[in-house]
Amino acid sequence: MRLTPEPTTLGVVGGGQLCRMLAEAASPLGIEVVFTDPTPDAPASAVSRDQIVGGFDDPDALARLADRADFLTYDIELADPDVVEEAADEAGVPVHPNPDTLRTIQDKYVQKEALVDEGVPVPDYRAVETRDELADAADELGLPLMLKAREGGYDGRGNFAVETRDDFDEALDALEGPMMAEKFVDYDRELSVIAAQGDGETAFYPTTETIHREEILRRTVSPARTDASTRRRAHEVARDVLETMDGRGVYGIEMFEKDGEILVNEIAPRPHNSGHWTIEGARVSQFEQHARAVVGAPLGSTELRAPTVSVNILGEDGERDVSLAGVGDLLASDARLHWYGKREERPLRKMGHLTLVGEDGGDTDELLREADEIHDELRFEE
C-alpha cells in the first residue's frame, strides 16, 4: 500500500450507521468514503466526501458511485448484486465482498446450503413454500420451529416463531416469498465472531456474547461469558465459514451455543452490530479492519484491550420531535457514546450505542450491570 496526495476512495452501497462508522475509521488511513443511499442526509453523510442519492438497486447511482471509487463495498446486504456487479465491471473497480457472496447470503436457504457444504454446523432446516411443506417440516424438525422468509429480513423482520400447528396460517400469511423452516434451538447463549478476510490472511476478534430481545440485538459482552474451549470452537467454526465467503472484508458470524456445541445462525458480509464494541475494546476496530481488508492492506490486531460491553440505544415511540435526554450522565460516566445521526426516531430503530470498557481481568457481569444503569438513564422526550 502506498499513500499518495490523491486519496483512495471507498465507494459504499448504503450510508447508514455502519457506513458512518466505517468513514470515521477509514479517514486515518487516508481513505475517503463516497456512498449511495436513497435517504438524503443519511447517517454517513456527515463524515463522507459525498453522498450520491439513489437506491441500492439504482443502476445510475451505482454507476456514478463506481466511477468515483477505487474499491466498492456495502454497508447493507440488501444491495442488488447484479447491479453492483455490472457497475463495477463497467468501471473496472473491484468489489469486496464478491457479489456472489452477497447472492449466497441474501437467500438464507442458499446460505445454509453453502455452509453445510463446507461442513459448518447449522440448525436443521428445510425449504418451505406451501402449507403441506411446512407441516412436513414440523414433523421432521419438531415444534416450535422458526419460519423465515428466505430473502429480505433483518432485525427479526421476516422471521416467525411457529409454536404449534395452529400458527401455520398466521405464519404463512406473515411472510412473503419462498421460506425456510429452521429447527428451534433452545440455546444456552448466542455468540458472534467478527472475522476479517484480507489479502491472503484472516483475523478473528475475541468471541462475543450477544443478547437479543424481540430478535433485536440489545447488548454484547466481550469476551463471551462461556468457557475458553467454546470460545475457541467458535473461532474454528468462523474459520470454516470464511472458506465459503468469496472476497475480502469483515464478516459478522452469528452463532448459537448449546451444550458446548456451536451452530451457525446467520452471516452478514459486512461489519456487524455485534462488533461495535471493537471501536474501543480492540486494538483495531472492525470498521478500520473492513477498510484495510477491502483495499488489500494488511489486517490489524484483533486483540482485546480489556473486557467490553455495548448496549444499543433503540428508538421508542417514533415521535418526530423527540430528543434523547440523559446524554450528559452518559458522557460523564466511563461509557462512550456513538450516535448515528438519524433524522427520524422510530420504535426499535437503532439510533446509537454505548460502549463500556472495563479493567483488564475485570468482571464482565458487573460491567454489564454498570452499562445497563447508564443506558437506563437515557430517555426519549418531547
Next chain:
Amino acid sequence: MRLTPEPTTLGVVGGGQLCRMLAEAASPLGIEVVFTDPTPDAPASAVSRDQIVGGFDDPDALARLADRADFLTYDIELADPDVVEEAADEAGVPVHPNPDTLRTIQDKYVQKEALVDEGVPVPDYRAVETRDELADAADELGLPLMLKAREGGYDGRGNFAVETRDDFDEALDALEGPMMAEKFVDYDRELSVIAAQGDGETAFYPTTETIHREEILRRTVSPARTDASTRRRAHEVARDVLETMDGRGVYGIEMFEKDGEILVNEIAPRPHNSGHWTIEGARVSQFEQHARAVVGAPLGSTELRAPTVSVNILGEDGERDVSLAGVGDLLASDARLHWYGKREERPLRKMGHLTLVGEDGGDTDELLREADEIHDELRFEE
C-alpha cells in the same frame, strides 16, 4: 446535553489535520463539522459536512460559517479574532475559546505577560524592537538567547537562535514586526500537558515528553520519562495556565523541564500535536475532549490506557507526485496510522503521524525504539 434528530454543528476556523481529527472524533457524539479554509479540499473536507472556502480573516466566509454553526472554534490560532468575534456576535453563536484568549496567545509577549500575572513560571524575556534593545536584552538575559517574532510564527518559523552578538543583524533581518527576546533554556527535557477547560470543570492528560528537531515536533512519549513529582508539577502549572485562558476547549501547554523546575514555553488554544497520542493512548482523545468542551458537554476521562509514543511523518523533498511507501509494514505492525490527506507534500510538512501503544507498565524506551524503526521504513518515493 440532548441529542436531537437535528445535529449539533461545530463551525471550525481552519480545516487542517486538527479539524480532520476533530471531525472524526466529534461524529460519535452526534456533532457535525463545517469549516472554513482557503485551500479547497483541505484535510478536514473528507470527513466534514461542508467546507466553506475562504481565508481565516474573510468576514464573508466567517459570517457564513457562523450562520451554520451552533458553536464556533478554531483549528488554528492564526484566525483573526476580530473577524471571528464579529461573525459570532452577528449570528449569536458562542465561540470557544474566547477571541480574547486568541488575542492574548497570538502575541507571544502578551501571552508571557498574562502568564506571569498569574504566577506561571516562564523563561526570562524582554520586548525587542531595535538593535539596541536586542543588545540590552543580551546583556540582561545572556547569550545564547531566542529571538522570536511576537506574532505569526509556528513550527519554529519566526524563531531565531542568537548565539553571539555577530548574529544580531541576521536575526533582526530574519524576523518581521515586533519581537521578543527569551532567555535560552538549556532544558533537561521538553514536556507538554494537554489541558481541557469544560463547563465548570477541568481535566488534564498525563504529562507528555516532546522531542523536537529543527524546532519541529518529531516524537512524543507518554507518560514523560521524568520523575512523578515533575509530572505532577507540570499539572500544577497547567492548572494555573488555564486560569489565564478564557473559554472552553482543549489547550496544548508546552513546557521546559530544567532541574525539576517547570517553565512554560508556549500555549496553543486548541488540540495540539503533542496530544495526538491520546487517540489510542487515553480513554477519551483530545479531539473528542475538545468537542465535548466547546459544546458544554461533560469532559471525558483523560486516563492513560498504556504507555504510548507517537512519531510525526514529515514531508521530505516536496515533489508533487510522490507517494509514501512502506505503509504496509506500518499497518502490519502494532502501530496505528493517521494520514492527514494533504494534497501536496512539502519539506518538513506534517503529513501524518503514527502511534504505538505498549503494554501497561511496559518500557517506554523500548516502545520508542520500536516506533522509530517502523517510522524509518517509511519513505516518500516518486
